[in-house]
Amino acid sequence: MLFEYEAIDNAGNKKKGNIDALNENVAITSLQRRGLIIVSIENKNKKGGLNMEITFFQRVTNKEVVILSRQIATLFEAQVSALRIFRLLGSEAENPLVQRIMTEIADDLQGGSTISDALAKHEKAFSPFYVNMVRSGEESGKLEFIFLSLADYLDRTYEVTSKARGALVYPAFVIFTFFTVMILMLTLVIPKLADIIIESGQEIPFYTQIVIAISDFLVNYGFIALAGIIIFGFMGYRYSQTPEGEYAFGELKLKIPYVGTLYHRLYLSRIADNLSTMLESGVPMVRAIELTGTVVGNRVYADILKQAADDVKTGSAISAAFGKHEEIPGIIIQMIKVGEESGELGKILKTMAMFYRREFNNAVDTLIDLIEPAMIVLLGVGVGSLLASVLMPIYNISGSI
Numbered sequence: 001m002l003f004e005y006e007a008i009d010n011a012g013n014k015k016k017g018n019i020d021a022l023n024e025n026v027a028i029t030s031l032q033r034r035g036l037i038i039v040s041i042e043n044k045n046k047k048g049g050l051n052m053e054i055t056f057f058q059r060v061t062n063k064e065v066v067i068l069s070r071q072i073a074t075l076f077e078a079q080v081s082a083l084r085i086f087r088l089l090g091s092e093a094e095n096p097l098v099q100r101i102m103t104e105i106a107d108d109l110q111g112g113s114t115i116s117d118a119l120a121k122h123e124k125a126f127s128p129f130y131v132n133m134v135r136s137g138e139e140s141g142k143l144e145f146i147f148l149s150l151a152d153y154l155d156r157t158y159e160v161t162s163k164a165r166g167a168l169v170y171p172a173f174v175i176f177t178f179f180t181v182m183i184l185m186l187t188l189v190i191p192k193l194a195d196i197i198i199e200s201g202q203e204i205p206f207y208t209q210i211v212i213a214i215s216d217f218l219v220n221y222g223f224i225a226l227a228g229i230i231i232f233g234f235m236g237y238r239y240s241q242t243p244e245g246e247y248a249f250g251e252l253k254l255k256i257p258y259v260g261t262l263y264h265r266l267y268l269s270r271i272a273d274n275l276s277t278m279l280e281s282g283v284p285m286v287r288a289i290e291l292t293g294t295v296v297g298n299r300v301y302a303d304i305l306k307q308a309a310d311d312v313k314t315g316s317a318i319s320a321a322f323g324k325h326e327e328i329p330g331i332i333i334q335m336i337k338v339g340e341e342s343g344e345l346g347k348i349l350k351t352m353a354m355f356y357r358r359e360f361n362n363a364v365d366t367l368i369d370l371i372e373p374a375m376i377v378l379l380g381v382g383v384g385s386l387l388a389s390v391l392m393p394i395y396n397i398s399g400s401i
Contacts, residue, residue, distance in 0.1 A: 003027040003043055007036035014039075060098055060125040062161075066154045068098070073147035083109045101125055114138060129274065129295045136282045146281055153277045157270070160357060164266060167364045167371075174375035178382060185386055187222065190215040193390045204393060211389045243299075250299040254327070262363050267301045268332065269356035276349035286312050300327065318345070 003024065007015050015036065019027050028038055068089060075085045083106055090102030101122050108118035116135035119126040130150060137146030194212045197204060204212070218225070239245035254260045271292055278288035286309050293305035304325045311321035319337035322328045335352055339345030 003041050005031060005041040006039040007031055008039060009037075010035050060095065060101065062154055062158045064095060064098060065125060065130075066151050066158065069147045069151035069154065073144045073151065076144035076147065082115055098125075115143070127295055129278070129291045132283060132287065132291055133278065133281055136278075140282050142281075149277055149281055153273065156273060156357070160266065160269060160360060163361060163364050164262070167262075167368055170368065171371045171375055174379060178375075178379045181379075181383060182386065183218065183222075185383070186211075186215045186218050190386075190390055191219055193394060197390065197393045200393075202393065202396065205389075208389045208393055211386060247299040247303070250301075253298065254300060258367070262360065262367070263298070264327070265356050265360040265363060267296055267298050268329070269353050269360055270296055271301065271305070272332070272349045272353035272356060276346050276353055279346040279349065285318065289318075304328065 003019050005017060005019060005027070009015055019030060024041060024043065027041060031038055031041075071089060072085055075088070076082075080088075086102050086106035086109060090099050090106060093099045093102060104121070105115075105118040108121070109115065114135075116131050116138055119134055120128075120131045133146055133150055134143070137143040140146075190211060194215060197208065197212075240249050253263045256263075274292040274295060275288050278291065279285065283291070289305050289309040289312065293302040293309070296302055296305065304322075304327060307324070308318070308321040311324070312318055317337075317340060319333050319340060322336060323333045332352055335348050336345065339348035342348075
């Protein structure tokens with residue numbers, strides 16, 4: 001970073017200039033070592049709206065957090081101090097936002113903060129789950145193990161999430177293409193063909209009348225319909241941000257045929273993976289359940305985990321706490337019960353996480369194999385039916401001439 005400063009030297013003379021330093025504290029220290037008394041210092045990178053707001057449009061991706069976690073673990077194993085680790089990562093990062101976050105964490109560490117407290121200030125990069133894992137590593141003295149576990153966990157999460165998104169990309173593209181083609185035909189092609197049919201004076205088939213009516217509606221009221229859809233979508237989005245809406249949409253996801261089963265497996269895999277990772281890292285059970293509820297990604301399961309945590313606090317067994325909810329399959333409850341009795345709950349949950357992750361991946365692969373031909377057939381039938389409904393009457397007209 002480039003800093004502009006005003007200072008007074010030992011002779012009382014005023015000096016102005018620029019200094020390049022990692023952060024403001026380093027710049028001030030460097031100037032004081034030269035025997036200068038700082039009057040003012042300003043970060044030149046903050047001048048101008050573009051430089052000042054450039055990180056507003058940037059974010060820290062899951063991939064970057066995985067890489068950072070592995071780098072931190074490696075440097076801890078090499079006996080490098082925490083302060084030097086974050087200074088080094090800040091100076092080497094390509095993402096300006098990551099540079100700023102690493103530098104601020106290093107400044108906090110230099111000021112006496114713990115790593116977990118410093119990370120907690122950057123919620124957009126490090127989740128409560130991540131912070132609490134690091135806190136448990138500080139308490140146990142196994143920070144390098146914790147950061148490696150976090151990197152492995154985030155890798156698994158990224159793989160599952162990417163697969164879920166990838167499964168939706170193709171059908172979303174085909175559906176978008178389908179509606180785009182249909183709307184263009186109904187607003188540009190069908191009106192011209194409809195004029196020919198109407199002018200012929202022949203009897204118009206019922207299905208052709210429906211197509212012409214839809215075409216007239218889109219031509220005359222299409223923008224009003226579009227505005228209504230946008231307003232409805234915005235209101236739906238606002239509702240989804242409320243606790244009631246979040247729960248309703250979360251419940252809807254789980255009730256969609258076949259897709260709901262995918263979501264069930266995804267959330268069960270995430271719950272088991274979170275719990276096993278945190279338990280093996282020394283996080284207390286109640287805290288592990290509470291934190292898992294914050295990152296599971298569905299309000300229905302978040303509420304289940306919250307209630308389960310409350311039950312465990314009052315002395316209930318974990319299997320009994322989860323057994324009250326039909327969304328948790330019996331096999332998981334039985335396996336948790338075995339883990340409680342054997343003292344190997346973390347390993348049992350890891351096995352369940354692997355099982356549901358494999359089930360989810362297989363279900364997604366099957367869904368993709370089914371969706372591709374189904375979408376192509378749907379597109380062909382839709383466009384073909386639309387054309388046939390107007391071309392058949394025109395063919396009849398030409399045949400009667």
